[in-house]
Amino acid sequence: MSGLLEEMTDRALKLNVPLSVQVDLTYRCNERCVHCYLDHEDYGEMTTAEIKQLLDQLAEAGVFILTLSGGEIFLRKDFFELLEYARRQLTFCVKLKTNAIMVRGVEAARIRDLGVESVQISIYSNRPEVHDAITLVPGSLQRSLDAARFLKSQGLRVIFANVLMAQNVRDYPAVRAMATEMGIESTLDPTITPMMDGNRSVLGLGIGREDLREVLHDTALVGNVEEFCAIADPADENSLHALPCSASHTTCYVSPYGDVFPCVQFPLPTGNVRKQRFIDIWRHSPQMTDVRSIRLKDLTTCTSCTHVSSCSRCPGLAYMEGNMRGPSSQDCERSFARTGIPSANMLAKKRLAPNLVQIRNIPSSVGSPAAIA
Amino acid sequence: MSNLYIARNPRAAARNLGGEMMIMSARDSTLFTLNKTATILWQAADGATLLSEIVANRICSEFNVKFADALQDAETLARELAGHEIMQISEQPISAPAGVPQ
Numbered sequence: 001m002s003g004l005l006e007e008m009t010d011r012a013l014k015l016n017v018p019l020s021v022q023v024d025l026t027y028r029c030n031e032r033c034v035h036c037y038l039d040h041e042d043y044g045e046m047t048t049a050e051i052k053q054l055l056d057q058l059a060e061a062g063v064f065i066l067t068l069s070g071g072e073i074f075l076r077k078d079f080f081e082l083l084e085y086a087r088r089q090l091t092f093c094v095k096l097k098t099n100a101i102m103v104r105g106v107e108a109a110r111i112r113d114l115g116v117e118s119v120q121i122s123i124y125s126n127r128p129e130v131h132d133a134i135t136l137v138p139g140s141l142q143r144s145l146d147a148a149r150f151l152k153s154q155g156l157r158v159i160f161a162n163v164l165m166a167q168n169v170r171d172y173p174a175v176r177a178m179a180t181e182m183g184i185e186s187t188l189d190p191t192i193t194p195m196m197d198g199n200r201s202v203l204g205l206g207i208g209r210e211d212l213r214e215v216l217h218d219t220a221l222v223g224n225v226e227e228f229c230a231i232a233d234p235a236d237e238n239s240l241h242a243l244p245c246s247a248s249h250t251t252c253y254v255s256p257y258g259d260v261f262p263c264v265q266f267p268l269p270t271g272n273v274r275k276q277r278f279i280d281i282w283r284h285s286p287q288m289t290d291v292r293s294i295r296l297k298d299l300t301t302c303t304s305c306t307h308v309s310s311c312s313r314c315p316g317l318a319y320m321e322g323n324m325r326g327p328s329s330q331d332c333e334r335s336f337a338r339t340g341i342p343s344a345n346m347l348a349k350k351r352l353a354p355n356l357v358q359i360r361n362i363p364s365s366v367g368s369p370a371a372i373a
Numbered sequence: 374m375s376n377l378y379i380a381r382n383p384r385a386a387a388r389n390l391g392g393e394m395m396i397m398s399a400r401d402s403t404l405f406t407l408n409k410t411a412t413i414l415w416q417a418a419d420g421a422t423l424l425s426e427i428v429a430n431r432i433c434s435e436f437n438v439k440f441a442d443a444l445q446d447a448e449t450l451a452r453e454l455a456g457h458e459i460m461q462i463s464e465q466p467i468s469a470p471a472g473v474p475q
Contacts (some may be wrong), residue, residue, distance in 0.1 A: 004404045008395055015391050064388040064395055093386035093397045115384030115399035157402060 008064075012194035012250045017062035018282055019250040022264050024077040025051065025072040025082065027232035031099050031135040033122070035165055035205045037193040038071065045256040046354040048078040050274065054254065057278040059090040060122035061346050064116075069264070071256070080110060087114045095162070096120065101140055108147070112154035119151050123186075125171040126178050134167060152183060160186040164215065165205045173220065190215060191330055194320045196267055206330070229338045239309045240297035247315060252282065260293045266316025268324065291315070294325060295310055301327050305344035307335040323362040375444055379427070380420030380452050380467035385459040387415070400458040410436070411450055418460060420467030424451060 001174055003322040012019035026045055027038045035057045046054065058066065066086055073096060096111070100121045103111075111119065121144055131141035151158050162180045164170055172188055179186040192206040207215070215221065222228040243249055247263035248270075254260050258274040260281045261267055270288045271281030282288060294315065300323065302308055312335075317328035327345035337343050342350070381387070384399035394407040394415055407415055410432060417427045428444045436443070454460035461467050 002404060004406065008390060008406070009405070011391055018460060019390075059388075062388060064386070064390070066395075087386075088383055090443075091381075091385070091387045093388075113384075115382075115386070117386065117397065117402055165432070281379060 020065035022067040023254045029072045067095045074102040101143040103147035107148035118157040120159045122126035125168045126174040158184045164190040215337045235309040377424040379418040380461045394456045
C-alpha cells in the first residue's frame with residue numbers, strides 16, 4: 001500500500017468510512033473452476049436500477065475503491081451501463097475481477113475509455129491442459145491470455161491472480177515469467193475458500209504442507225527469506241490492541257442479492273440493501289459492530305500464540321471454521337510453513353488428537369487401554 | 374486575463390474524505406490529495422466556466438488574495454494537474470467532464 005493510501009485508510013478508519021467495497025454483480029459464471037466457493041445459480045440478482053441505487057449509496061458513504069467481481073461480470077448484459085455509471089457519474093476508483101474470456105478489443109477499449117484502475121484475471125497455469133482442467137472450459141487459457149493482451153495494448157493495468165492448488169503448484173514460476181514478459185503484474189494465493197454453504201470439501205484441493213513451505217521460502221516471491229520467515233517478536237500490549245484485518249473497518253462486501261458481509265471471505269450476514277440503506281447497515285448492524293470490536297487480545301487460542309503479531313489470520317476463514325474469534329487453520333499452516341514453529345492451535349489439536357484416536361478405536365470386546373495402543 | 378477552461382478528467386477517480394479530496398490518476402494509479410484551494414478548483418472544473426471566473430468567484434471570495442496572484446497560482450496548479458491527467462485544460466470549452474465527486 002502506498003504511503004498516501006495508507007494515510008487515507010487511517011483517516012477512513014477514524015471517520016468510520018468504508019473506503020473500499022467489493023460488489024459481486026452476479027454469481028453466474030462461464031467457467032466452472034474446481035475450487036470455486038460459489039453457487040452459480042441465479043436466485044434473483046439485483047436489477048440494474050437496484051445496483052445503481054446501491055452505487056449511489058456507496059458513493060454517499062464515502063467509498064472510493066469499488067471492486068466489481070462475480071461470478072463473471074461480463075455475463076451481465078448491463079455491465080457497461082453499470083461501469084459507466086460507477087465511473088462517469090460517481091467517480092469511483094474501479095477495479096475489475098474477471099476471467100476475461102469475453103473480453104476482446106472492443107471491450108478492452110471501452111474499459112480503457114472508462115478509466116478503470118486495474119483488471120485482475122484468474123490465470124492458474126501457463127499450460128492449457130492444467131489451466132483448462134481447473135476452469136473446466138477447453139480453450140479458456142488462450143482466451144484469457146488473448147484478453148490480457150487486448151487490455152494491455154490499451155495501456156491498462158492488468159494483474160494475473162493465481163490460486164495455488166495441488167493441481168497447479170509447480171506452474172507458478174512459469175505463470176509469473178509469462179506475466180513479466182507481457183508487462184503484467186501477478187499475485188499468488190494458496191488460500192482455498194470453503195463453499196458459501198459451509199461445504200469444506202474444496203479445501204482438499206489445496207497444496208500440502210511441504211509445497212507451502214517451498215512457496216513461502218521462494219526468494220523470487222518473498223525476497224529476503226530469512227527476514228520473511230523470522231519468528232516475530234513476542235506480542236506486546238500495543239500489538240494486542242491491533243485490528244485483525246480491515247473487514248468491517250474500512251472494507252466490506254455486497255453480494256448480487258444485496259446481502260452485506262464484512263468481506264467476500266467472511267459470510268457473516270449483516271443486512272440487505274434491498275431492505276435497509278447501506279450506511280445504516282455499515283454503521284449500526286450489530287454484526288458489523290461485533291466484528292469491529294475484535295482486537296488481537298480477544299482471540300481465543302491465537303492471543304497466546306507465538307505468531308499472533310505476524311500471522312495472516314483471516315477472521316472470515318475462522319468464522320467458517322466456527323468462531324470468528326478463533327484460529328484459521330489455513331493461516332496456522334502458513335505460519336508453520338513459514339517459520340517451522342507450530343501455532344498454538346496446531347499444538348492444541350495435537351494434544352487432543354491421541355484421545356480422539358483412542359476413542360474411535362476402542363474395540364467393543366476389549367476393555368484394556370493397553371490393547372488399544 | 375486567462376482564457377483557459379478546466380475540466381475534471383473523466384478518467385480520474387475522486388472522492389471527498391473528511392473534507393479532503395482524494396484523486397487517483399487513471400494513467401498510473403498515482404494517488405493525490407488536494408488542499409482546500411485545489412479542491413475548490415477541482416469541483417468547479419465543469420469545462421464550461423473560465424478559470425478566471427472560477428478564481429474570481431470561488432477563490433478570491435473565499436480567501437483574502439489578489440486576483441492576479443490567485444489566477445497565476447491556479448493556472449500553475451491546473452497545468453500540474455493536467456500533467457498528471459487528472460484535469461483537462463483548453464482554450465475552448467470542454468464537454469463531458471467527470472461527475473462532481475461526493
